[in-house]
Amino acid sequence: MSGFQLSAEGVEFVKSELKRYETRLSAVIPCLYRVQKENQGWVSPESVSYLSQLMDIPEAHINEVLSFYTMFNREPVGRHHVQVCCNISCAMNGARELTEKICKELDVKEGEVSKDGKVTVTRVECLGSCGTAPMMQINDRYYENLTSDSALKIIRELK
Amino acid sequence: MEIKLLTEHYDKPEYRSLEGYKKHNGYKVLAKALKMEPKAIVEEVKASGLRGRGGAGFPTGVKWGFLPNNGEPRYLLCNADEGEPGTFKDRLMMERAPHQLIEGMIISAFAIGSQKSYIYIRGEYDDSIRIVSQALKEAYAEGLLGKNILGSGFDHDMDVYVGAGAYICGEETGMISSLEGKKGQPKLKPPFPAVKGYLGKPTIVNNVETLAAVIPIVDKGAQAYRQHGTEKSAGTKLFSVSGNVQRPGTYEVALGYPLMDLINNECGGVKPGRKLKAVIPGGSSAPVLTAEECARANMDYESLAQLGSMLGSGAVIVIDDSNCxxxxxxxxxxxxxxxxxxxxxxxxxxxxxxxxxxxxxxxxxxxxxxxxxxxxxxxxxxxxxxxxxxxxxxxxxxxxxxxxxxxxxxxxxxxxxxxxxxxxxxx
Incomplete structure (x- = not known):
């Protein structure tokens, strides 16, 4: 049996989401978010088995949804998930060079968790912040109109 | 020149709250609409020439007219999965004026006879999700949603659904698959969503800006709306301008506005010492225009189609000569x-x-x-x-x-x- 369990609150959330929509399947995405939140930012195979039993929805279906959407992490990530948009308007404003600088500052490769478990840096596609390029998202928050100085300052202040 | 039919009060922080929104005539048009015949609203929207602001540009009233009269429940979905690279206007609308979207949606739902709607917001838009969810709570508390809205006998429920990162969910049938709890894969059309959509029921999917634009149309009438824009591209449009301009941002101008005026007047042109090289006028899916073509381009559906490109979502990506x-x-x-x-x-x-x-x-x-x-x-x-x-x-x-x-x-x-x-x- 898996080691992962949702908190009592999390279980209540799952139960209420299952009733919230016209079809129970619609609860899968919100419940995967909940699992990710309670599992240090990623969805493990064990947590999928657990959720499948709790929701009474086949594991295969949950995995299908999990693997389709980019906001679900199927591997561990750092406490701070730094996502730098490198789509067109950001790329034109130096986002790719910025990503390299951030990785160098943190001594981490793109997509990998830093040794201390603190950060993961990834390049992502358009985050709808093109008028304030370049920009990055750290966990839920947007940081816009970045320069390499301002971005590195934000990165250094991450705890 | 900007014409602020939708964005007039966007610079006022209070506009985000129900109280502030009402201070600027918020929900007055809803009260008016609820006293109209739903069919009359559909006809007004048809007559206004409003076209979908999300990218495809399909006439909104015509889309609404495709709903079958078969007694099945009807759903309204707001497409707030803004993902076309270069586009950021829906985010601005949700963050600055969540009640405008909700009011536009209730009016639209009343017009098409829908008792349930969802606002499908892309998962990355954490602020939009929070602000719109809060506004929904306020609207319910005020009796603007739920049973017997404003004593009209019309019932409507509205909820937010949060996406999880997939550009394809901005395609209307992909969005429906996603809302149904599946992979966001598009479905074969026909049948179109208006006939068989969410859970196989008649469904209308409209963009954030489209739904908000219903308010001025119902308020002042189709003819007043048509005062702006061109004959075939009526009204105003929010353009998200990014790339190599001095003042990137969202600007609301009449459709048909010259592209170079938008770049030079509203956005301050390209940086000093740089030359305009190309513009992608409607999001990264739109064919690129050369600087020479830009000089002839007007920002409406027909003009850009004539140049072999498209208006799309109104995302203008300006490229100067420093780019490869x-x-x-x-x-x-x-x-x-x-x-x-x-x-x-x-x-x-x-x-x-x-x-x-x-x-x-x-x-x-x-x-x-x-x-x-x-x-x-x-x-x-x-x-x-x-x-x-x-x-x-x-x-x-x-x-x-x-x-x-x-x-x-x-x-x-x-x-x-x-x-x-x-x-x-x-x-």
């Missing part, structure tokens, strides 16, 4: 390859090959025949798939190669960018 077009096509192709949902072979394989071919050129390993290969692969991707993503990748690829062929040839011959010098090796 081969490199930028590489960025765009990486995106479509990443976002192809994979169910149709021409798209799954085609976007993959385009990405590989362009990146082999970008890394300095291209062959001259690869340039024509980009066009040939692209031509085989169009009109052969369930949704428009395949075409959305092929169209910019063809336009970049045809209009900036010399840059591609230079890159292949010299193994480096004509503009930037060294070959890029990343991605």
């Amino acid at each position: 077009m081969v490199d930028l096509l590489g960025v765009i192709m990486h995106f479509y390859h990443h976002e192809s949902c994979g169910q149709c072979t021409p798209c799954r394989e085609g976007t993959g090959w385009l990405n590989k071919i362009v990146h082999s050129i970008v890394s300095g390993h291209g062959r001259l025949q690869d340039i024509d290969l980009i066009v040939r692969v692209s031509e085989h991707m169009m009109g052969r798939t369930i949704c428009a993503l395949s075409d959305a990748a092929a169209l910019p690829a063809i336009s970049f190669v045809k209009k900036f062929r010399e840059e591609f040839e230079f890159y292949v011959r010299e193994g480096r960018s004509k503009v930037k010098g060294a070959a890029h090796v990343e991605m």
Whole structure:
């Protein structure tokens, strides 16, 4: 049996989401978010088995949804998930060079968790912040109109 | 010149709250609409010439008119999965004026006889999700949603559904699949969502801006709305301008506004010492325009179609002469390859090959025949798939190669960018 369990609150959330929509399947995405939140930012195979039993929805279906959407992490990530948009308007404003600088500052490769478990840096596609390029998202928050100085300052202040 | 039919109060922080919104005549048009015949609202929207502001530009009233009269429950879905690269106007609308969206949605729902709606917001938009959810709570507490809205006898429930990162969910049938709790893969049309949509029931999917635009139409009438814009492209439109301009941002102007006026007057032009090279006028799916074409372009559906491009979502990406077009096509192709949902072979394989071919050129390993290969692969991707993503990748690829062929040839011959010098090796 898996080691992962949702908190009592999390279980209540799952139960209420299952009733919230016209079809129970619609609860899968919100419940995967909940699992990710309670599992240090990623969805493990064990947590999928657990959720499948709790929701009474086949594991295969949950995995299908999990693997389709980019906001679900199927591997561990750092406490701070730094996502730098490198789509067109950001790329034109130096986002790719910025990503390299951030990785160098943190001594981490793109997509990998830093040794201390603190950060993961990834390049992502358009985050709808093109008028304030370049920009990055750290966990839920947007940081816009970045320069390499301002971005590195934000990165250094991450705890 | 900006014409602020929708964005007049966006600079006021109070406009975000129900109280502040009401202070500026918020929900007055809803009260008026609830006393009208629903059919009369549909007719008014038809007469206004309003077209979908999300990208496809389909006439809104006509779409509403496709709903069958079969007694089945009807759903209204607001497409707030703004993902077209270059587009950020829906985010502004949700963050600055969540009640405007809700009011537009209740009026639209009343017009089409729907008792349940969802606002599908992309998961990355944490602020929008929070602000719209809070506004929904306020609207329920005030009796603007739920049973017997404003004593009219009309019942309507509205909820937010949060996406999880997939460009394809901005395609209306992909969004429906996602809301149904599945992979966000588009469905074959017909049947169109108006006939068989969410859970097989009649469903209307409209963009955030489209739904908000219903308010001024019902308020002042179709004719007043048509005072703005051109005969076939009526009203105002929010344009998201980004890239190499001095003042990027969202600007509301009448449709038909000259592109160069938008760039030079509203956005302050390109940076001093730089020259305009190209503009992508409607999001990264739209074929690129050369600087010479930009001088002739007006921002309406017909004018841009005549130039072989499209208005799309109104995302204007301005490119100056410091950019390498081969490199930028590489960025765009990486995106479509990443976002192809994979169910149709021409798209799954085609976007993959385009990405590989362009990146082999970008890394300095291209062959001259690869340039024509980009066009040939692209031509085989169009009109052969369930949704428009395949075409959305092929169209910019063809336009970049045809209009900036010399840059591609230079890159292949010299193994480096004509503009930037060294070959890029990343991605």
